[in-house]
Amino acid sequence: MSSPVAPLVEIFSSIQGEGIWVGCRQIFLRFAGCNLTCSYCDTPRDIPRHCRWEARPGSREFLLLPNPLTPQEVALKIRKLNPAIHHSISLTGGEPLLHTSFLLELIPLLKGTRQGIYLETNGTLPDNLERILPLVDIIAMDIKLPGTANINPCWQEHRAFLKLARGKHVFVKLVVDEDSKPEEIERALDLICSVGDIPLVIQPVTTPEGKTRLKPEIAITWQSRALERLTDVRVIPQTHKFLGHL
Numbered sequence: 001m002s003s004p005v006a007p008l009v010e011i012f013s014s015i016q017g018e019g020i021w022v023g024c025r026q027i028f029l030r031f032a033g034c035n036l037t038c039s040y041c042d043t044p045r046d047i048p049r050h051c052r053w054e055a056r057p058g059s060r061e062f063l064l065l066p067n068p069l070t071p072q073e074v075a076l077k078i079r080k081l082n083p084a085i086h087h088s089i090s091l092t093g094g095e096p097l098l099h100t101s102f103l104l105e106l107i108p109l110l111k112g113t114r115q116g117i118y119l120e121t122n123g124t125l126p127d128n129l130e131r132i133l134p135l136v137d138i139i140a141m142d143i144k145l146p147g148t149a150n151i152n153p154c155w156q157e158h159r160a161f162l163k164l165a166r167g168k169h170v171f172v173k174l175v176v177d178e179d180s181k182p183e184e185i186e187r188a189l190d191l192i193c194s195v196g197d198i199p200l201v202i203q204p205v206t207t208p209e210g211k212t213r214l215k216p217e218i219a220i221t222w223q224s225r226a227l228e229r230l231t232d233v234r235v236i237p238q239t240h241k242f243l244g245h246l
């Protein structure tokens with residue numbers, strides 16, 4: 001059987017700007033393609049002809065690799081970024097779980113970081129997660145508020161997903177803005193609490209101009225509400241956008 005290939009957007013070394021591992025050094029592997037269309041999404045939807053590869057960690061000089069790539073090609077480029085100085089490898093996108101056959105071949109080739117594989121996911125493809133779960137160390141899972149993302153609800157998928165993920169180092173990210181509906185935030189909290197006392201990060205939407213659209217009073221009110229039910233609830237904007245990093 002021929003080896004799977006995948007379209008990649010970019011492979012680079014940067015500082016994790018979101019969630020509870022914010023500030024950690026990571027290698028990012030961004031897959032093209034997504035099963036959702038969140039209105040606030042900051043990542044281009046098109047599948048590029050070339051993958052941008054940063055040849056030296058932190059250099060900001062990119063070479064172009066023709067898409068699609070094989071697991072062996074990707075692993076080689078990641079090795080050149082010096083995994084040993086990195087906390088983990090972030091699989092992101094788009095939606096990385098659209099590429100599970102590829103990941104089953106790729107992940108065993110990725111060695112040498114300190115904490116292994118960090119999956120950044122929209123949390124809607126539980127069957128795909130199940131296939132690669134033993135190979136993943138950390139899961140950053142979104143629960144999508146349908147009104148904020150302007151998509152159909154995914155509550156059932158999210159519940160099945162979180163149940164599978166709870167055996168790992170997992171946290172949930174809720175992307176919110178000024179207009180997020182209280183009933184949807186409450187529903188997300190109900191969902192999390194029904195699965196476990198899982199850390200929650202409330203992440204304000206960043207606008208294309210680099211501003212957040214969430215008044216501090218609203219953020220603090222939602223944090224108080226969530227802290228009545230969960231032990232660890234943090235409000236963290238996307239810090240890499242302030243740093244001007246990728």
Ligand SMILES: C[S@@+](CC[C@H](N)C(=O)[O-])C[C@H]1O[C@@H](n2cnc3c(N)ncnc32)[C@H](O)[C@@H]1O
Pocket residue numbers: 034040041042043092093094095096120121122123141142173175203204205206207238
């Ligand atoms: C680009 S997505 C890729 C991974 C996966 N598709 C997901 O949605 O989790 C990575 C993270 O960025 C968040 N995100 C995307 N656009 C954003 C924006 N404009 N403001 C704040 N967070 C955003 C997503 O919600 C997700 O947590």
Ligand SMILES: Nc1nc2[nH]cc(C(=O)O)c2c(=O)[nH]1
Pocket residue numbers: 014015016017018092093120240245246
């Ligand atoms: N620095 C940095 N941190 C991130 N955390 C999650 C990201 C993503 O797009 O998945 C991301 C990203 O694109 N850059």
Ligand code: SF4
Pocket residue numbers: 034035036037038041042043093094095122
């Ligand atoms: S699921 Fe993630 S990549 Fe897909 S549209 Fe939403 S934010 Fe963007």
Ligand SMILES: [Mg+2]
Pocket residue numbers: 042043
């Ligand atoms: Mg991003």
